[in-house]
Amino acid sequence: MTITKTKLPAAGETLGRYTVERVEALPEMSGKLLLLRHENGARHAHVARDDDNLAFGVTFPTVPKDSTGVAHILEHTVLMGSRKYPVADPFFAMIPRSLNTFMNAMTSNDWTTYPFSTRNEQDYFNLLSVYLDATFFPLMRYESFRQDGHRFEFETPDDPTTPLKLQGVVYNEMKGAMASPGSVMWRAFGKALYPELTYAQNSGGAPEHIPNLTYEGLRAFHAAHYHPSNAFFYSYGNQDLQRVLNAIEEHVMSHFQPQELDVSIPDQTRFTAPRREEVTYPGSDTERGGQVLLAWKLGYSSNPDLNLRWSVLSDVLLGNPAAPLTRPLIESGVGSALADLSGYRDSFREGAFAVGLKGLSSGKADEVENLVLNTLKDIATQGIDPALIEASLHQFEIQQKEVSNAGYPYALQVMFRLLGPWLYGGDPVTGLRLDAELAKLRADLKGGKVFEPMIQHELLDNPHRVTLVVTPDPELAARTEQAEAELVRQLSKDFTDEDRARIVRESLNLKELQGQESSPDVLPTLSLADVPAKVARPEYTTSHEGRALVGRVPQPTGGLSYLDVQVKLPDLPADLLDILPLYAFAVTRSGAAGQDYVQLARRIEASTGGISASVSVGTAPDDLNRNRLALTFSGKALARNAGELVNILHDVIAKPEFDQERLRQLLEQRLAGMKASVVQSGNAYADRLASAQVSPSAAIDERLGGLTALATLKGIVEGTEGQPEDLDARLQDLLGKFSRVTELLLSGTPLLCLTALPEDVNLDLTPITQEFKGDAPVGRPAQNLLPRTPQARTTDSPVAFNAAAFQTVPYTHPDSPALLVLSRLLRSNYLLKEIREKGGAYGAAAGFDTRSGTFSYTSYRDPNIARTYQTYRDARQYLDTDLTSRDLTEAILGASKTLDPLTSPDTVGRMRFYGDQAGYTPEVQEAYKARLLNVTLDDLKRVMDTYLTPDRAAYALVAGKDPNEDTKDLGLKWDVREI
Ligand SMILES: [Zn+2]
Secondary structure, eight states, rough: OOOSSSOOOOOOOOTEEEEEEEEEEEETTTTTEEEEETTOOOEEEEEEESSSEEEEEEEEEOOSSSSOOHHHHHHHHHTOBSSSSSSHHHHHHHGGGGOEEEEEEEEOEEEEEEEEEEEEEHHHHHHHHHHHHHHHHBOOOOIIIIIIEEEEEEEEOOOSSEEEEEEEEHHHHHEEEEETTHHHHHHHHHHHHHHHHHHSSSTTTTTTGGGGGGHHHHHHHHHSSGGGGOOOEESSSSSOHHHHHHHHHHHTTGOOOOOOOOOOOOOOOOOOOEEEEEEEEEEOOOTTTTEEEEEEEEEEEEEEEHHHHHHHHHHHHHHSTTTHHHHHHHHHHHSSSTTTOOOEOOOOOOOEEEEEEEEEEESSHHHHHHHHHHHHHHHHHHHHHHHHHHHHHHHHHHHOOOOOOOSOOOOHHHHHHHHHHHHSOOOOHHHHOHHHHHHHHHHHHHHHHHHHHHHIIIIIOOOOOOEEEEEEEETHHHHHHHHHHHHHHHTTTTOOHHHHHHHHHHHHHHHHHHOOOOOOGGOOOGGGGGGGGOOOOOOOEEETTTEEEEEEEOOOOOTTTEEEEEEEOOOHHHHHHHHHHHHHHHHTTTTEBBHHHHHHHHHHHHHOOOOOEEEEEETTTHHHHEEEEEEEEEEEEGGGHHHHHHHHHHHHHSEEEEOHHHHHHHHHHHHHHHHHHHHHHHHHHHHHHHHHTTTHHHHHHHHHHHHHHHHHHHHHHOOOOOEEEEEHHHHHHHHHHHHHHHHHTTSEEEEEEEOOOOGTTTTOOHHHHHTTOOOOOOOOOOOOOOOOSSSEEEOOOSSSEEEEEEEOOTTTTTHHHHHHHHHIIIIIIIIIIIIIIITSSSSEEEEETTEEEEEEEEEEESSSSSHHHHHHHHHHHHHTTOHHHHHHHHHHHHHHHHEEEEEEOHHHHHHHHHHHTOOOOOOHHHOOOHHHTTTOOHHHHHHHHHHHHHGGGGEEEEEEOOOTTTTGTTTOOOEEEEE
């Protein structure tokens, strides 16, 4: 164990009213796990590691018995003011008063958790106090229940003669969620496989059931579940455990008596015969929008042997395109990709395995069912190649060794691994350490077949199976709207005049409360002095190797080696720009150097932790019109396989081999994925489409990954006017373009970066560097802004995503930091209040991309369009209200966080290396920070008047319908197209 700030207690010791029940070494992660129990029953797990990103979480098993969304609405309402912090929205108010690296709350199907992490110790105890007060002592005001849960409101709130409507943040959030096939499937999955258990309920809330939740029901659910006796506490990092426990004791434990609550989930009665369930979601793509998924109930997911074996078997069967279950399913041509939720699922007390296909027309259920079952039969009888099992065990080794904050703080990854078995009464240690189970598995594998009998007994012979048939229904959205109107009519049919007067009164009360300036000054906070002035300067060396510039970064990576090959592209003919993202998607999933995609996929799985390719557009720090395009190949491997990683990346970069049939499969997969993402990320798509009208780099980005990219891809797969008639011809055309991309790529300018343990950092990279022989200069992509017309894209969505964008200044311009601060101020103080709290949207934001210089407003799952655009336009008036220096400080703190992203050994060096090469040096970044700390309120008004005026705005939205009627008073004339 490395240095910790205090000596750790031993098993059996007491710390106040806590007893240390166990201490376990965690050698793979160089840490220790302490399990403690409080006198009143509360459990606490502490992971001591030499990591300064300190984490905390409190988790409550929550097992709703209905679909009113009680657990989810509770999660929202506890974050709306507590005894010690009686402000409207302490959670959002803390975001700008803190330097946290993570803050959130999440409701799953059988638990609710409140985690955070931060690198600042004072901040840790500030956040701890807010989190404990919110969860154990929330005010849960009636108005909060109405605002975020559900309420009746007249269309004109003070006029009872106007139509009644149902409103509420969660109500609207779930209406949006239930419009996406992914959420519909997830809910149907739990209900189909575990019809007797809490999983049969929609824990997020089914829109038609949410109105059944009462305020008293919500309070009772809190009192029963959010109690120390039902709580699982977690702390992590290089910190003083005693100080954390003292804070919890004082704030929480001393105010509670032990309490009994049965949250146990019983066994689901085993089916005697397989079943079939059909569900629909609102969608019009009846040709390709269907999915068929087979799912089996397995044994307890808290059983570590079972959990390990199913994780490995799932990876063997499905882990890569060449895997023995994936490949025949995809090559059958029945569907385009594996169905959502395919794989082993341990987030139920009894686990599940699922597999199926998506991209289907209707009537394919029998075909998919037979295909899956016959393929499984073949695998069980013919046996699994031991090399595939070895490759999956190797993947497992990488997962255990890798310590990365990329994507999600490691501190919280550890929490979720530990909670898995812990919440179901299993041993939390096994979530973090499976060496004994792994040894047992290896021994069993030596003794004979392990996985084939599992396929036979737990899948093929298991009657507890459901075939889930998911179909788009073009009329469902309209029917749901009618049903909602009918529900409103039913619920309100006996309303008296007094009821109507009460609804008006309550609406006005809520409006008044929302209008009140609540003073967040009771909340703890940091000051600008807490913002680190310096940026990290990890050591690295650079050298010229052939035409390549190579950076080598020694870091404590846990034994992994990470290699990035970024190739700055030369000038590119216009017809190749649109296909670059397709090239990047296909190149790592096809064949190379004489091997087909199956052989290459096996090689990747056996020696690496995965490889990927992506396209990016960069902008110079001092000139928004100087852009460059790069294609980047990345991979990671255990150091012992790093040489093979180099060989694989070499083959993929220099000798890719595409074939038409495989390419067709890949394009269909990508199309299905992008289509599904529209209703999940409509705000990002709308933002891109608006920004592309004003920013050169955003215009390229839109063609690479926006709705234009989706349209291009759709044109290739499904055909459009002006394209070659048949698919074969279009694929041939694409293959021709791919060859030209490979050629251009090899004449590009390579920048390689290797991150590894000091002893592994001198890896030979010449197999890659020697391939770059041309001398084409780095290209300057053409600047084709989209026409400056409001763009509306319609799709199957009951809610809207509204964006407006402005072009401003480059990174080194003195006004850039003020724009960043302004985006934070408007987001926390203005937009969330106006659009989320008052307007009922799930989210709203102002964002500033410091590098591309685009400033944008967005809303997420928004029931309004015109109202939201009016709110954007009124932002300037908000700056003339009484803003305090505290508001400014908070906005600066918030802004500084975006400049200091959480890094880890795998990312810190390469970010520095590529940043330095692109001109974003530590000096440039530190100068930015210094300016940021000195931004004034007058600066904010000035930059707004200069850059964010209505005549400079570009508009785009994604919605369910033509917005022209709605927004005609705003003078917006939309160009409307269907997605
Ligand atoms: Zn929510």
